[in-house]
Amino acid sequence: VDGSVLEGGGQILRNSIAYATLMGFPLHIQNIRAGRGKPGLRPQHLKGIQLASEIVGGSLKGDEVQSMEVKFEPHGKDTPVEPKKEFLADTKTAGSVCLLMQTALPIVAFYPNExxxxxxxGTNAIKAPMIEYSIxxxxxxxxxxxGLQAxxxxxxxxxxPHGGGVVTMTGGGPSSLGSSNTLSAFEVLDRGKLTKIEGEAVTVGKLPLKMAEEMAMAAExxxxxxxxxxxxEKSRYDSSSSGGDGAKKKEKEQQLKKEEEGKAAVxxxxxxxxxxxxxxxxxxIILRAHTTKGCIIAASTLGxxxxxxxxxxxxxxxxxxxxxKAGGCVDSHLQDQLIxxxxLAKGC
Structure with a gap:
């Protein structure tokens, strides 16, 4: 696998190691995170692949910070791996625990026991999902x-810069995917209408509550x-829509339909x-927009x-x-996490 393709980020690494562990394939990945300012393995990426390998009893070569190349060998099929009830992945830095979770979650979904x-x-790190987003x-x-229960x-x-955050994730076993032991395929094409927007503005440590209140008020x-x-805009359009070019009129109608929240109080x-x-x-601060179809569109910012x-x-x-306004059923941050x-889903 060439880790430099497309944006050359860590998602290629996370997905590759998960596919390899689940399917029992050896993996050789090069140019890891070549598109990043600090290429190679960072502590959170290193611990992620080490965790994946430990869960399935595999072995790694090149697993060290700043390494641009890693080889993974799955556990031999002739020797079964004894399932474990607990695992630990510690970055020993403020590296994102959410990136560790992204690596482990698809593997844990099919783990034989809970x-x-x-x-x-780090639970709230730069250039990574916040733990509030993951949860x-x-x-x-x-x-x-x-149908994934985790x-x-x-x-x-x-x-x-200290890190030290602790997050536990529980999954796997018979209750993880139900009796079928498969991920359900899904199709989400209509996000529905906006019903509410909710969120949390939080200050931690020495920063005062007043700052959180200011964040919340500005966002609202x-x-x-x-x-x-x-x-x-909808009112102006309705009052002037009797004439005009048909194609432009239809395009405007579609645009306004996507933003249909303007019709009712949210x-x-x-x-x-x-x-x-x-x-x-x-x-x-993290904000979430909820729709009538159960979609959640989110955005967050660190101070x-x-x-x-x-x-x-x-x-x-x-x-x-x-x-x-982009019109999607999920936000841009969720897209690559769902791939x-x-x-792995069964179905279409």
């Missing part, structure tokens, strides 16, 4: 559409403005909270040093609006 994996590292968007989608719990939050203000602007509820933390301080809290909230709201489950 097992619990403890992930240690409130990814896992519910897989449960609803694929749950995750945050025991301790881990933040840059922008979302209300967007919904109001859609209603106004409930917006964004909470603000503060969490104590002994070593680290941070802030973040940055020197960036006003209101700007962080506004940025998250802008991202959510952009995701919604492996679609490939």
């Amino acid at each position: 097992t619990t994996i403890t992930f240690k590292g 409130s968007v990814l896992l519910p989608f897989l449960r609803t559409h694929c 749950k995750a719990d945050v025991k301790t939050r881990g933040l840059f 203000k922008h979302l209300k403005w967007y919904l109001s602007s859609i209603r106004q 409930d917006i509820k964004i909470t603000a909270s503060h969490e104590e933390h002994p070593r680290s301080s941070a802030s973040f 940055e040093r020197g960036k006003r809290a209101s700007a962080v909230g506004h940025s998250a709201a802008q991202m959510l609006v952009a995701e919604w 492996i489950f679609m490939a």
Whole structure:
């Protein structure tokens, strides 16, 4: 496998090792994360592939930080692997535990007995899904559409630069996929109408609750403005739609239909909270748009040093609006996470 294809990121590595472990194929992957500023294995990628290999009793070569090439050999079929009830994957850094979860989840789905994996590292890391996203968007989608029963719990939050977060994920066994022991294929073509937007703005450690409140208020203000602007645009269009070019009129109708939330009031509820933390301080906001068809479109933003809290909230709201206007049934962050489950599903 050439790890430099397309964007040359870690998803190629995560999917490749999962496919190899599940199908019992040897894997040789080169140019790992060649498209990234710091290419090669980072601690979270290293622990991910080591965890995958441990779960199935395989062996690795080249598994070290910054390595650009890794070889995986599956466990010999003549010697069965004794199933374990617990595993541990510790990045020993603030590397994302959610990326570890992405690696393990498809493998655990088919594990013969229920097992619990403890992930240690960063729960809210840069350039990675937040743990809130994995728990409130990814896992519910897989449960609803694929029949995958897995749950995750945050025991301790881990933040840059210290890490130290602890998340447990439980899955596998007879209850994981039901009696069929297969992932269900799914087809989601209609996201339905927007019904509500909810989210959480959180400050951690030394950052005050007021910052979380400012993030929440700024996000809500922008979302209300967007919904109001859609209603106004729809009203102007209705009053002037009697004439005009037919093709342009149809195109505009389709665009407005995608943004049909303008027809009715949408409930917006964004909470603000503060969490104590002994070593680290941070802030973040996550927003989720829910639809009548059960789709969840999400966006999130981490606070940055020197960036006003209101700007962080506004940025998250802008991202959510952009995701919604794109017209998809899932957001851009969920798309690549679903590919492996679609490939492993039974059906169409």
